Amino acid sequence: MFHHDKCTSSDNSSSIGDTSFQRAVRRCSSAIILGALVAVVALAFVSRAGARPAADNAAGEQAFKTNCAVCHGADGTGTPTGKALKAPDMHSDVVQKMTDQQIADQIMNGKNNMPPFKNTLNKDQIQSLVAYVRSAFGKKK
Numbered sequence: 001m002f003h004h005d006k007c008t009s010s011d012n013s014s015s016i017g018d019t020s021f022q023r024a025v026r027r028c029s030s031a032i033i034l035g036a037l038v039a040v041v042a043l044a045f046v047s048r049a050g051a052r053p054a055a056d057n058a059a060g061e062q063a064f065k066t067n068c069a070v071c072h073g074a075d076g077t078g079t080p081t082g083k084a085l086k087a088p089d090m091h092s093d094v095v096q097k098m099t100d101q102q103i104a105d106q107i108m109n110g111k112n113n114m115p116p117f118k119n120t121l122n123k124d125q126i127q128s129l130v131a132y133v134r135s136a137f138g139k140k141k
């Protein structure tokens with residue numbers, strides 16, 4: 001990216017060598033500062049991007065434990081209550097073959113013995129629940 005040959009003065013004639021050397025140093029250090037800035041910005045970006053999915057999953061996991069585990073169980077297989085109500089195993093094809101939209105709709109509107117959550121959960125929470133149902137109980141790709 002940066003040309004190191006620009007960092008050393010190629011001008012060896014003694015008297016004006018000084019000024020061009022200084023110029024080279026100035027140009028070099030600004031390049032180094034610029035490089036450092038770019039690196040810092042890039043790092044900040046990468047670490048924030050890396051932290052996101054984990055945060056989403058934590059939110060999804062929390063929402064699942066709070067709202068869904070009563071029937072579906074923290075492990076997704078279903079509690080005795082859930083089984084009595086005919087709640088399917090979250091790992092099953094019945095669930096995992098649903099589209100994200102279908103799962104989101106089901107959470108919002110409920111179905112048969114499953115209550116609707118559109119008044120208690122917001123869109124973000126429902127999205128993170130859909131992601132959690134996929135990541136925690138879906139087949140690993």
Ligand code: HEC
Pocket residue numbers: 064067068069070071072082085086087088094095103106107111112113114115117129133
């Ligand atoms: C009161 C018990 C109960 C709670 C709480 C509950 N469910 Fe259900 N869930 C059910 C039952 C019963 C079914 C089966 C519905 C049917 O198809 O008759 C079901 C089905 C599902 C299905 C599969 C779709 C289907 O039609 O079979 C998904 C996905 C699901 N629930 C997700 C969730 C999520 C996510 C939550 C938390 C926001 C949640 N459920 C909370 C009882 C519950």
